[in-house]
Amino acid sequence: MSFDTPDPPAYGATLTIDLAALVSNWRLLGRRAGTEAGAVVKADAYGIGIEPAVTALARAGCRNFFVAHLSEGVRARKVAPEATVYILNGLLPGSCGLYAEHALSPVLGSHEELLEWASFRQTGAKVRPAALHVDTAMNRLGLWPGEGLNLAREKSGAIAAADIGLVMSHFASSEDEADPANARQIAAFAEIAAAFPGLPASLKNSSGHFLKDCPSYQLTRPGYALYGGNPTPGKPNPMQPVVGLEATIIQTRVVEAGTQVGYNGRWTAGSRRKLATICLGYADGYPRNASWTDTATGGSALVGGVTCPFVGSVSMDLIIIDVTEAPEGSAVRGAPVTLIGGPLDLEAVGAGARTIGYEILTSLGRRYRRRYVGL
Numbered sequence: 014m015s016f017d018t019p020d021p022p023a024y025g026a027t028l029t030i031d032l033a034a035l036v037s038n039w040r041l042l043g044r045r046a047g048t049e050a051g052a053v054v055k056a057d058a059y060g061i062g063i064e065p066a067v068t069a070l071a072r073a074g075c076r077n078f079f080v081a082h083l084s085e086g087v088r089a090r091k092v093a094p095e096a097t098v099y100i101l102n103g104l105l106p107g108s109c110g111l112y113a114e115h116a117l118s119p120v121l122g123s124h125e126e127l128l129e130w131a132s133f134r135q136t137g138a139k140v141r142p143a144a145l146h147v148d149t150a151m152n153r154l155g156l157w158p159g160e161g162l163n164l165a166r167e168k169s170g171a172i173a174a175a176d177i178g179l180v181m182s183h184f185a186s187s188e189d190e191a192d193p194a195n196a197r198q199i200a201a202f203a204e205i206a207a208a209f210p211g212l213p214a215s216l217k218n219s220s221g222h223f224l225k226d227c228p229s230y231q232l233t234r235p236g237y238a239l240y241g242g243n244p245t246p247g248k249p250n251p252m253q254p255v256v257g258l259e260a261t262i263i264q265t266r267v268v269e270a271g272t273q274v275g276y277n278g279r280w281t282a283g284s285r286r287k288l289a290t291i292c293l294g295y296a297d298g299y300p301r302n303a304s305w306t307d308t309a310t311g312g313s314a315l316v317g318g319v320t321c322p323f324v325g326s327v328s329m330d331l332i333i334i335d336v337t338e339a340p341e342g343s344a345v346r347g348a349p350v351t352l353i354g355g356p357l358d359l360e361a362v363g364a365g366a367r368t369i370g371y372e373i374l375t376s377l378g379r380r381y382r383r384r385y386v387g388l
Protein backbone atom coordinates (compact mmCIF):
# COMPACT_ATOMS: atom_id res chain seq x y z
CA MET A 14 0.00 0.00 0.00
CA SER A 15 1.43 3.44 -0.87
CA PHE A 16 0.38 6.73 0.70
CA ASP A 17 2.91 8.75 -1.36
CA THR A 18 2.04 11.76 -3.48
CA PRO A 19 2.79 10.97 -7.15
CA ASP A 20 4.77 13.10 -9.61
CA PRO A 21 7.62 14.58 -7.48
CA PRO A 22 8.75 17.44 -9.82
CA ALA A 23 5.33 19.05 -9.53
CA TYR A 24 5.97 20.05 -5.90
CA GLY A 25 8.19 22.73 -4.31
CA ALA A 26 8.75 20.94 -1.04
CA THR A 27 8.87 17.36 0.20
CA LEU A 28 7.67 16.06 3.53
CA THR A 29 9.27 12.73 4.44
CA ILE A 30 7.54 10.68 7.11
CA ASP A 31 9.37 7.76 8.66
CA LEU A 32 6.75 5.22 9.75
CA ALA A 33 9.41 2.84 11.10
CA ALA A 34 10.55 5.62 13.47
CA LEU A 35 6.91 6.17 14.48
CA VAL A 36 6.56 2.48 15.36
CA SER A 37 9.84 2.38 17.26
CA ASN A 38 8.81 5.48 19.25
CA TRP A 39 5.54 3.76 20.15
CA ARG A 40 7.43 0.64 21.27
CA LEU A 41 9.88 2.70 23.34
CA LEU A 42 7.02 4.44 25.16
CA GLY A 43 5.29 1.13 25.88
CA ARG A 44 8.53 -0.31 27.30
CA ARG A 45 9.12 2.81 29.35
CA ALA A 46 5.57 2.68 30.79
CA GLY A 47 5.75 -1.07 31.40
CA THR A 48 2.14 -1.26 30.23
CA GLU A 49 0.16 -1.06 27.01
CA ALA A 50 0.62 2.14 25.02
CA GLY A 51 -2.23 3.46 22.90
CA ALA A 52 -1.70 6.11 20.25
CA VAL A 53 -3.21 9.58 19.99
CA VAL A 54 -3.81 10.19 16.29
CA LYS A 55 -6.04 13.28 16.45
CA ALA A 56 -5.52 16.20 14.06
CA ASP A 57 -4.62 13.88 11.17
CA ALA A 58 -2.11 12.09 13.39
CA TYR A 59 -0.51 15.42 14.37
CA GLY A 60 -0.21 16.30 10.68
CA ILE A 61 1.51 13.15 9.38
CA GLY A 62 -1.68 11.46 8.10
CA ILE A 63 -4.18 9.34 10.03
CA GLU A 64 -4.33 6.47 7.52
CA PRO A 65 -0.58 5.78 7.24
CA ALA A 66 0.01 6.34 10.99
CA VAL A 67 -2.85 4.07 12.10
CA THR A 68 -1.96 1.42 9.51
CA ALA A 69 1.66 1.29 10.69
CA LEU A 70 0.81 1.29 14.39
CA ALA A 71 -2.01 -1.27 14.10
CA ARG A 72 0.34 -3.61 12.22
CA ALA A 73 2.85 -3.20 15.04
CA GLY A 74 0.19 -4.27 17.55
CA CYS A 75 -1.37 -1.02 18.75
CA ARG A 76 -4.98 -1.75 19.78
CA ASN A 77 -6.20 1.58 21.19
CA PHE A 78 -6.38 4.83 19.24
CA PHE A 79 -7.54 8.25 20.40
CA VAL A 80 -8.81 11.00 18.08
CA ALA A 81 -10.53 14.31 18.79
CA HIS A 82 -13.47 14.19 16.37
CA LEU A 83 -15.90 11.52 15.30
CA SER A 84 -14.98 12.16 11.65
CA GLU A 85 -11.36 11.32 12.50
CA GLY A 86 -12.54 8.19 14.24
CA VAL A 87 -14.33 7.07 11.08
CA ARG A 88 -11.04 7.41 9.17
CA ALA A 89 -9.10 5.48 11.81
CA ARG A 90 -11.75 2.75 11.90
CA LYS A 91 -11.40 2.14 8.11
CA VAL A 92 -7.73 1.18 8.45
CA ALA A 93 -7.96 -0.47 11.89
CA PRO A 94 -11.14 -2.57 11.84
CA GLU A 95 -10.38 -4.38 15.11
CA ALA A 96 -9.01 -1.55 17.26
CA THR A 97 -10.78 0.43 19.96
CA VAL A 98 -11.10 4.01 18.73
CA TYR A 99 -11.88 6.63 21.38
CA ILE A 100 -13.23 10.09 20.57
CA LEU A 101 -11.62 12.45 23.10
CA ASN A 102 -13.89 15.43 22.49
CA GLY A 103 -16.83 13.48 23.84
CA LEU A 104 -20.37 13.01 22.78
CA LEU A 105 -21.97 15.76 20.74
CA PRO A 106 -25.76 15.82 21.13
CA GLY A 107 -27.48 13.36 18.80
CA SER A 108 -24.32 11.56 17.69
CA CYS A 109 -24.88 8.18 19.42
CA GLY A 110 -26.14 6.57 16.20
CA LEU A 111 -22.89 7.40 14.40
CA TYR A 112 -20.90 5.88 17.25
CA ALA A 113 -22.87 2.67 16.84
CA GLU A 114 -22.57 2.68 13.05
CA HIS A 115 -18.76 2.98 13.11
CA ALA A 116 -18.14 1.02 16.34
CA LEU A 117 -16.48 4.03 18.00
CA SER A 118 -16.13 4.74 21.70
CA PRO A 119 -16.97 8.15 23.13
CA VAL A 120 -14.90 9.61 25.95
CA LEU A 121 -17.77 10.79 28.15
CA GLY A 122 -16.84 14.04 29.83
CA SER A 123 -19.98 15.21 31.62
CA HIS A 124 -23.01 13.86 33.41
CA GLU A 125 -25.23 14.82 30.46
CA GLU A 126 -23.04 12.86 28.07
CA LEU A 127 -23.10 9.88 30.39
CA LEU A 128 -26.91 9.94 30.59
CA GLU A 129 -27.36 10.36 26.83
CA TRP A 130 -25.06 7.42 26.16
CA ALA A 131 -26.69 5.27 28.87
CA SER A 132 -30.17 5.84 27.47
CA PHE A 133 -28.97 5.11 23.94
CA ARG A 134 -27.59 1.80 25.17
CA GLN A 135 -30.89 1.00 26.84
CA THR A 136 -32.61 1.11 23.45
CA GLY A 137 -30.64 -2.08 22.74
CA ALA A 138 -28.11 -0.44 20.44
CA LYS A 139 -24.95 -2.48 19.90
CA VAL A 140 -22.01 -0.27 20.87
CA ARG A 141 -18.46 -0.60 22.14
CA PRO A 142 -17.63 0.36 25.72
CA ALA A 143 -17.14 4.08 26.37
CA ALA A 144 -14.45 5.85 28.40
CA LEU A 145 -15.12 8.17 31.32
CA HIS A 146 -13.06 11.37 31.56
CA VAL A 147 -12.47 12.87 35.00
CA ASP A 148 -10.91 16.34 35.05
CA THR A 149 -8.12 16.65 37.60
CA ALA A 150 -6.74 20.09 36.61
CA MET A 151 -7.58 21.32 33.15
CA ASN A 152 -11.12 22.65 33.67
CA ARG A 153 -11.73 21.85 30.03
CA LEU A 154 -13.51 18.51 29.61
CA GLY A 155 -14.41 15.85 32.16
CA LEU A 156 -16.43 15.27 35.30
CA TRP A 157 -15.38 16.93 38.54
CA PRO A 158 -13.41 14.46 40.69
CA GLY A 159 -16.22 14.51 43.28
CA GLU A 160 -18.79 13.68 40.60
CA GLY A 161 -16.63 10.78 39.44
CA LEU A 162 -16.33 9.41 43.00
CA ASN A 163 -20.11 9.71 43.57
CA LEU A 164 -20.86 7.86 40.36
CA ALA A 165 -18.43 5.13 41.37
CA ARG A 166 -20.33 4.67 44.65
CA GLU A 167 -23.80 4.33 43.15
CA LYS A 168 -23.09 0.97 41.56
CA SER A 169 -26.46 0.41 39.94
CA GLY A 170 -26.59 3.87 38.35
CA ALA A 171 -25.49 5.53 35.17
CA ILE A 172 -22.01 3.98 35.13
CA ALA A 173 -23.38 0.46 34.82
CA ALA A 174 -25.96 1.56 32.26
CA ALA A 175 -23.30 3.29 30.16
CA ASP A 176 -20.91 0.27 30.07
CA ILE A 177 -17.69 2.11 30.85
CA GLY A 178 -14.50 0.36 29.72
CA LEU A 179 -11.84 2.92 30.70
CA VAL A 180 -11.46 5.76 33.17
CA MET A 181 -9.00 8.51 32.29
CA SER A 182 -7.67 11.96 33.10
CA HIS A 183 -5.27 14.33 31.34
CA PHE A 184 -2.14 16.16 32.55
CA ALA A 185 -2.01 19.96 32.35
CA SER A 186 1.79 20.44 32.71
CA SER A 187 3.53 17.07 32.51
CA GLU A 188 6.30 18.46 30.27
CA ASP A 189 7.39 20.54 33.28
CA GLU A 190 8.62 18.04 35.87
CA ALA A 191 8.92 20.78 38.49
CA ASP A 192 5.27 21.85 38.30
CA PRO A 193 3.54 20.90 41.57
CA ALA A 194 0.28 20.36 39.64
CA ASN A 195 1.66 16.99 38.49
CA ALA A 196 1.75 15.47 41.98
CA ARG A 197 -1.72 16.84 42.73
CA GLN A 198 -3.11 15.29 39.55
CA ILE A 199 -1.36 11.96 40.19
CA ALA A 200 -2.91 11.83 43.69
CA ALA A 201 -6.37 12.90 42.52
CA PHE A 202 -6.40 10.31 39.77
CA ALA A 203 -5.15 7.56 42.12
CA GLU A 204 -8.30 8.12 44.19
CA ILE A 205 -10.51 7.99 41.09
CA ALA A 206 -8.87 4.83 39.75
CA ALA A 207 -9.22 3.16 43.16
CA ALA A 208 -12.94 4.02 43.20
CA PHE A 209 -13.42 2.00 40.00
CA PRO A 210 -11.71 -1.29 40.90
CA GLY A 211 -11.30 -3.64 37.98
CA LEU A 212 -11.75 -0.88 35.41
CA PRO A 213 -8.70 -0.14 33.19
CA ALA A 214 -7.35 3.38 33.76
CA SER A 215 -5.26 5.80 31.69
CA LEU A 216 -3.39 8.95 32.69
CA LYS A 217 -0.09 9.39 30.85
CA ASN A 218 0.31 11.55 27.76
CA SER A 219 3.78 11.70 26.12
CA SER A 220 5.55 13.66 28.84
CA GLY A 221 3.75 11.67 31.54
CA HIS A 222 5.91 8.68 30.55
CA PHE A 223 8.94 10.59 31.87
CA LEU A 224 7.50 11.82 35.19
CA LYS A 225 8.82 10.24 38.35
CA ASP A 226 6.39 8.55 40.74
CA CYS A 227 3.59 8.29 38.22
CA PRO A 228 1.81 4.95 37.79
CA SER A 229 1.19 3.85 34.21
CA TYR A 230 -2.12 2.07 34.94
CA GLN A 231 -3.36 -0.18 32.12
CA LEU A 232 -3.08 2.13 29.09
CA THR A 233 -1.10 5.23 28.12
CA ARG A 234 -2.01 7.91 25.56
CA PRO A 235 1.11 9.32 23.89
CA GLY A 236 0.75 11.71 20.97
CA TYR A 237 3.54 14.24 20.38
CA ALA A 238 6.44 11.91 21.30
CA LEU A 239 5.25 9.28 18.81
CA TYR A 240 5.88 11.82 16.06
CA GLY A 241 9.39 12.64 17.31
CA GLY A 242 8.54 15.60 19.55
CA ASN A 243 10.66 15.92 22.68
CA PRO A 244 8.61 14.88 25.73
CA THR A 245 11.37 16.17 28.04
CA PRO A 246 11.97 19.74 26.83
CA GLY A 247 15.39 21.11 27.75
CA LYS A 248 16.82 17.57 27.99
CA PRO A 249 18.09 15.31 25.17
CA ASN A 250 15.23 13.98 23.08
CA PRO A 251 14.77 10.22 23.66
CA MET A 252 12.55 9.88 20.56
CA GLN A 253 13.53 9.27 16.92
CA PRO A 254 12.66 11.97 14.39
CA VAL A 255 9.67 11.04 12.24
CA VAL A 256 9.21 14.13 10.09
CA GLY A 257 11.65 15.75 7.63
CA LEU A 258 10.88 18.77 5.47
CA GLU A 259 12.91 19.96 2.48
CA ALA A 260 12.16 22.76 0.03
CA THR A 261 13.78 23.70 -3.25
CA ILE A 262 15.69 26.91 -4.04
CA ILE A 263 14.02 28.73 -6.92
CA GLN A 264 16.49 31.56 -7.40
CA THR A 265 19.38 33.35 -5.71
CA ARG A 266 20.61 36.96 -5.83
CA VAL A 267 23.18 39.23 -4.21
CA VAL A 268 21.96 42.42 -2.51
CA GLU A 269 23.97 45.41 -1.31
CA ALA A 270 23.99 46.91 2.22
CA GLY A 271 20.81 48.90 2.87
CA THR A 272 18.57 46.81 0.58
CA GLN A 273 15.11 46.13 2.00
CA VAL A 274 13.75 42.64 1.47
CA GLY A 275 10.27 41.11 1.24
CA TYR A 276 6.78 42.52 1.91
CA ASN A 277 6.93 45.96 3.58
CA GLY A 278 10.72 45.86 3.59
CA ARG A 279 10.79 44.57 7.14
CA TRP A 280 14.42 43.37 6.89
CA THR A 281 17.34 45.47 5.71
CA ALA A 282 20.67 44.01 4.61
CA GLY A 283 23.42 45.27 6.93
CA SER A 284 26.11 44.36 4.38
CA ARG A 285 26.40 42.71 0.97
CA ARG A 286 24.40 39.44 1.29
CA LYS A 287 23.54 36.46 -0.89
CA LEU A 288 19.86 35.54 -0.70
CA ALA A 289 17.91 32.49 -1.86
CA THR A 290 14.16 32.19 -2.33
CA ILE A 291 12.58 28.83 -1.51
CA CYS A 292 9.32 27.16 -2.52
CA LEU A 293 7.42 27.17 0.76
CA GLY A 294 5.42 29.71 2.77
CA TYR A 295 2.71 30.24 5.33
CA ALA A 296 0.11 28.60 3.07
CA ASP A 297 2.14 25.42 3.71
CA GLY A 298 1.64 25.79 7.44
CA TYR A 299 5.03 27.38 8.15
CA PRO A 300 4.01 30.15 10.58
CA ARG A 301 4.27 33.75 9.37
CA ASN A 302 5.47 34.43 12.92
CA ALA A 303 8.81 32.96 11.80
CA SER A 304 9.46 36.15 9.78
CA TRP A 305 12.89 37.63 10.55
CA THR A 306 12.78 41.44 10.64
CA ASP A 307 15.02 44.33 11.66
CA THR A 308 13.59 44.09 15.17
CA ALA A 309 12.80 40.39 15.68
CA THR A 310 14.56 37.08 15.09
CA GLY A 311 12.73 34.28 13.30
CA GLY A 312 13.12 30.92 11.63
CA SER A 313 15.99 29.36 9.73
CA ALA A 314 16.89 26.64 7.23
CA LEU A 315 19.89 24.35 6.76
CA VAL A 316 21.74 24.83 3.49
CA GLY A 317 24.65 22.45 2.92
CA GLY A 318 24.50 21.73 6.64
CA VAL A 319 24.85 25.40 7.65
CA THR A 320 22.10 27.28 9.50
CA CYS A 321 20.85 30.15 7.34
CA PRO A 322 18.36 32.67 8.76
CA PHE A 323 15.12 33.68 7.10
CA VAL A 324 15.06 37.35 6.03
CA GLY A 325 11.94 39.51 5.83
CA SER A 326 8.35 38.37 6.03
CA VAL A 327 7.38 34.78 5.37
CA SER A 328 5.18 35.06 2.25
CA MET A 329 2.23 32.85 1.38
CA ASP A 330 4.21 30.58 -0.98
CA LEU A 331 7.83 31.71 -0.54
CA ILE A 332 10.50 32.35 2.10
CA ILE A 333 13.74 34.29 1.51
CA ILE A 334 16.84 33.08 3.32
CA ASP A 335 20.30 34.55 3.78
CA VAL A 336 22.69 31.98 2.29
CA THR A 337 25.86 34.09 2.49
CA GLU A 338 27.45 31.58 4.90
CA ALA A 339 26.29 28.46 3.04
CA PRO A 340 29.07 26.24 1.60
CA GLU A 341 30.16 26.98 -1.97
CA GLY A 342 27.83 25.34 -4.50
CA SER A 343 25.09 24.43 -1.99
CA ALA A 344 22.82 27.45 -2.52
CA VAL A 345 21.99 27.13 -6.20
CA ARG A 346 18.80 26.95 -8.21
CA GLY A 347 17.13 23.55 -7.70
CA ALA A 348 19.10 22.65 -4.57
CA PRO A 349 17.26 21.34 -1.50
CA VAL A 350 17.26 23.13 1.84
CA THR A 351 16.14 21.58 5.12
CA LEU A 352 13.34 23.20 7.11
CA ILE A 353 12.78 20.35 9.58
CA GLY A 354 15.60 17.87 10.24
CA GLY A 355 18.90 17.47 12.10
CA PRO A 356 19.44 20.37 14.51
CA LEU A 357 16.24 21.97 13.22
CA ASP A 358 14.07 19.67 15.27
CA LEU A 359 10.43 20.38 16.11
CA GLU A 360 11.39 22.31 19.24
CA ALA A 361 13.88 24.52 17.37
CA VAL A 362 11.41 25.22 14.56
CA GLY A 363 8.70 26.03 17.11
CA ALA A 364 11.02 28.41 18.97
CA GLY A 365 11.93 30.20 15.72
CA ALA A 366 8.24 30.80 15.09
CA ARG A 367 7.43 31.74 18.71
CA THR A 368 5.21 28.70 19.15
CA ILE A 369 5.53 25.06 20.23
CA GLY A 370 6.57 22.02 18.20
CA TYR A 371 3.02 20.64 18.51
CA GLU A 372 1.69 23.54 16.44
CA ILE A 373 4.43 23.12 13.81
CA LEU A 374 3.51 19.44 13.39
CA THR A 375 -0.25 19.87 13.29
CA SER A 376 0.04 22.72 10.77
CA LEU A 377 2.12 20.74 8.25
CA GLY A 378 0.76 21.71 4.85
CA ARG A 379 -1.34 19.65 2.53
CA ARG A 380 0.42 20.77 -0.61
CA TYR A 381 3.79 19.17 0.04
CA ARG A 382 4.85 16.10 -1.84
CA ARG A 383 4.50 13.41 0.84
CA ARG A 384 6.92 10.51 1.00
CA TYR A 385 6.22 7.72 3.47
CA VAL A 386 9.18 5.48 4.29
CA GLY A 387 9.65 2.50 6.56
CA LEU A 388 6.30 0.71 6.23
Ligand SMILES: *Cc1c(COP(=O)(O)O)cnc(C)c1O
Pocket residue numbers: 053101182183217218219220234235236237238
Ligand atom coordinates in the same frame (compact mmCIF):
# COMPACT_ATOMS: atom_id res chain seq x y z
C1 LIG B 1 -3.81 15.28 22.94
C2 LIG B 1 -4.07 14.41 24.09
C3 LIG B 1 -3.14 13.44 24.49
C4 LIG B 1 -1.76 13.32 23.86
O1 LIG B 1 -0.94 14.34 24.42
P1 LIG B 1 0.60 14.48 23.97
O2 LIG B 1 1.12 15.56 24.87
O3 LIG B 1 0.59 14.86 22.54
O4 LIG B 1 1.24 13.17 24.22
C5 LIG B 1 -3.51 12.55 25.49
N1 LIG B 1 -4.71 12.66 26.11
C6 LIG B 1 -5.62 13.62 25.79
C7 LIG B 1 -6.89 13.70 26.53
C8 LIG B 1 -5.32 14.54 24.79
O5 LIG B 1 -6.21 15.49 24.48
